[in-house]
Each structure stands twice: as structure tokens, then as C-alpha cells.
Amino acid sequence: MLKGRELSTFRKQLLGWFRQFKRDLPWRRTKDPYRVWVSEIMLQQTRVAAAIPYYERFLQRFPDVHSLAGAPEDEVLRLWSGLGYYSRARNLQKAAQQIVAKHKGQFPKHLDDVLELPGIGNYTAAAILSIAYDEKQAVLDGNVARVLARLSAIRGDLRESQRWQKLQKTADSLLEPKSPGDWNQAMMELGATLCAPKSPQCLLCPVAQFCEGRRQGIAESLPEKRKKRATVQVALAAAVFADRKGQTLLFPPPKSTKENASADHVPTLVSKMWHFPTVSLAGDPGMDLITFLRKELPEERNRDWELVPAGKVRHAVTYRAITLLPFLIEVKNLPRVAGAKQVPLADISSLPVSNLTRKVARAALAAATLARAKQ
Numbered sequence: 001m002l003k004g005r006e007l008s009t010f011r012k013q014l015l016g017w018f019r020q021f022k023r024d025l026p027w028r029r030t031k032d033p034y035r036v037w038v039s040e041i042m043l044q045q046t047r048v049a050a051a052i053p054y055y056e057r058f059l060q061r062f063p064d065v066h067s068l069a070g071a072p073e074d075e076v077l078r079l080w081s082g083l084g085y086y087s088r089a090r091n092l093q094k095a096a097q098q099i100v101a102k103h104k105g106q107f108p109k110h111l112d113d114v115l116e117l118p119g120i121g122n123y124t125a126a127a128i129l130s131i132a133y134d135e136k137q138a139v140l141d142g143n144v145a146r147v148l149a150r151l152s153a154i155r156g157d158l159r160e161s162q163r164w165q166k167l168q169k170t171a172d173s174l175l176e177p178k179s180p181g182d183w184n185q186a187m188m189e190l191g192a193t194l195c196a197p198k199s200p201q202c203l204l205c206p207v208a209q210f211c212e213g214r215r216q217g218i219a220e221s222l223p224e225k226r227k228k229r230a231t232v233q234v235a236l237a238a239a240v241f242a243d244r245k246g247q248t249l250l251f252p253p254p255k256s257t258k259e260n261a262s263a264d265h266v267p268t269l270v271s272k273m274w275h276f277p278t279v280s281l282a283g284d285p286g287m288d289l290i291t292f293l294r295k296e297l298p299e300e301r302n303r304d305w306e307l308v309p310a311g312k313v314r315h316a317v318t319y320r321a322i323t324l325l326p327f328l329i330e331v332k333n334l335p336r337v338a339g340a341k342q343v344p345l346a347d348i349s350s351l352p353v354s355n356l357t358r359k360v361a362r363a364a365l366a367a368a369t370l371a372r373a374k375q
């Protein structure tokens with residue numbers, strides 16, 4: 001761990017570099033905790049360039065914590081649609097409601113209060129408090145951990161509990177107390193730009209002289225790889241009804257919001273959003289889907305559906321590799337199902353839907369176009 005003069009040189013060089021070369025990002029133009037918070041949540045599992053348009057649209061519609069707290073959940077999810085990991089959006093809104101109810105609409109300043117908000121863990125709390133309120137909280141996420149592991153040549157799985165705690169202590173000791181917000185952003189910026197996972201650009205690095213990983217020639221191989229959870233294959237089939245006007249039928253977001261441990265839990269796979277009638281496959285895809293439709297649409301159980309295979313959709317959700325077989329079912333009138341909605345197949349995004357559902361819609365549209373061309 002750096003101390004004394006070395007530590008102050010390290011801080012000065014990294015902060016100087018950040019202030020000169022930092023990327024101009026929309027959330028860096030504000031200290032408003034609400035905006036900083038929205039950006040931090042969006043940036044979890046989403047790249048900066050991809051997050052920017054979503055951030056701008058989201059804030060245009062929900063400019064403050066009150067507008068987000070009072071909005072219909074469907075609308076929040078629709079504006080999130082495409083970013084994935086929808087529990088982030090749901091938690092964001094729940095936390096906004098909590099801030100309105102318990103903190104008079106002011107984002108809390110105390111760490112314990114912040115950590116009580118849904119969807120906010122240690123990293124996000126430290127980022128918001130330091131950037132918005134200049135609180136002395138050092139951030140530690142995967143990016144910062146990588147930088148620290150390289151600086152100190154730390155081997156092994158960084159997420160292992162004791163090692164992670166040690167990294168947090170190192171991050172705390174490096175934190176520049178006079179500018180904690182800029183400091184945290186400087187560490188993140190270094191990890192996101194020069195000290196990227198592949199090919200760190202050590203020649204341009206403002207703190208290269210302090211880097212033990214570089215000195216030992218092992219920087220690029222750090223952090224060492226974690227053991228990955230084995231991929232599980234999941235097979236699904238979905239019914240894409242289409243009437244003569246090009247309308248289709250979507251089922252509502254599943255009611256249960258509980259996480260289910262099984263890999264083929266359909267509500268989890270459709271991100272608990274509007275979705276095509278979908279079944280997990282155990283046997284013949286067409287037969288399984290028909291059995292499922294007869295159960296879900298009891299009034300239509302005597303209908304003979306004609307299922308037209310509409311290709312194959314592949315999608316990944318965390319450790320699951322999904323293969324979904326969409327079947328196009330052309331009908332005169334769409335079946336009536338309580339809670340379901342009719343939307344144009346060519347534009348299902350008037351409702352919040354997951355990326356998997358979008359892919360299914362595209363495959364079904366292509367199949368419908370092909371079928372029409374053959375007639």
C-alpha cells in the first residue's frame with residue numbers, strides 16, 4: 001500500500017490525468033444525486049455508449065425523483081426496454097417511491113439510508129455519495145478491482161470474500177479525501193479506458209511508475225480468471241398469433257415477482273414483461289405448445305391450430321443459452337384471454353418487452369412475409 005510522498009504523487013498524477021482527459025459524459029455535467037444515481041444503475045451491465053441515449057430519454061420523461069415515483073411501472077419499463085436486466089428499472093422506481101415516502105424526495109446523505117434503498121449496493125452507494133455529496137466513500141467494482149489488482153500484482157479470484165475486503169481497504173487508503181467524487185471517477189475512468197481488461201495501455205498510464213503488475217510483466221494476465229458457472233441449455237417454444245390486421249397477442253407480465261431457481265423458468269426468461277405465450281419444452285415442440293395453449297386458452301381448447309415453424313431464436317440470459325422455436329399461428333380473430341393485449345406484430349414495443357420477445361417477433365414477421373410470398 002502506498003504511503004506518504006508516494007501516495008500524494010500517485011493521487012496528484014491520477015487526478016491530474018482525469019481532469020485533463022476525462023470523457024465528456026452527460027452524467028458528468030451534474031452533481032444532482034438523482035441523475036448520478038440513474039446513470040450508475042444504467043451503467044451496471046451496460047456500456048457507456050449504449051447507455052447515453054437511454055439516459056437522455058429516461059431523464060426527459062422522468063426529470064426528478066417525484067416523476068419517477070409516480071409513473072406507471074409499464075412506462076418505466078418501456079423506457080428501459082432494450083437495456084435488459086429489468087429488475088434494475090423496477091428497483092429504481094421502488095427506491096424512488098421510498099425516497100419520496102421516507103426522505104421527502106431528497107436522495108439520502110447517510111450511507112445506511114442509501115443502502116436500504118432497493119437495487120443499491122456498496123459500490124453504487126459510494127459512487128452516488130461521493131460524486132453528489134463529496135462523501136469520503138471509495139468505490140470498488142469489477143473495473144476498479146482490476147486496476148487495484150494490477151497495481152499491487154494481486155493474483156487469484158478477486159471476488160473471493162477476504163481478497164475483496166482487502167481490495168476495499170486498498171481503495172479506501174488511496175481515496176483522495178479532498179475530492180472523493182473526482183477520485184472515484186478517476187479510478188473508474190482508468191479502468192474503463194487505459195487499464196481495460198485486454199491490452200492495458202501502460203505507456204500512457206499516469207500511474208505506471210507505481211504499478212507492480214506492470215513491473216512484473218503480468219499486468220495483462222490480471223485479474224486471473226474466475227471459475228465460470230456452466231452454461232445450461234434451455235429449449236422453449238412460443239406461439240405468435242397473427243390476425244388479418246397484423247395484430248398479435250401478448251401475455252401480461254407474470255404476476256409472481258419471486259426469483260425461481262429453475263433454469264427454464266419462463267417468467268425470468270422473459271424478464272417478467274409482456275411476452276408471447278411461451279412454454280418450456282420437454283418433448284415434441286409442436287405438441288408441447290398445443291398442450292400449453294389448450295391449458296392457457298381453455299375456451300379455445302377444441303380449435304385446431306395450424307403451427308407454422310418460424311425459424312429459431314437464440315438468446316442468452318446469464319448462464320442460460322436459450323433456443324426458442326417460434327410458431328406462427330395465423331387466425332381470423334385473436335383468442336380472447338383475460339389480461340392479454342393485442343398489439344401490432346410489426347411494432348410490439350408499445351408495451352415493455354424483453355430482447356428475447358423482440359427477437360421472437362422479428363422471426364415471426366420474417367416467416368409471415370415468406371408465407372405470403374409463397375401464396
Ligand code: SF4
Nearest residue numbers: 195202205208211219
Ligand atoms: S500501468 Fe498498466 S496495468 Fe498498471 S495501472 Fe496503469 S494501465 Fe493498468
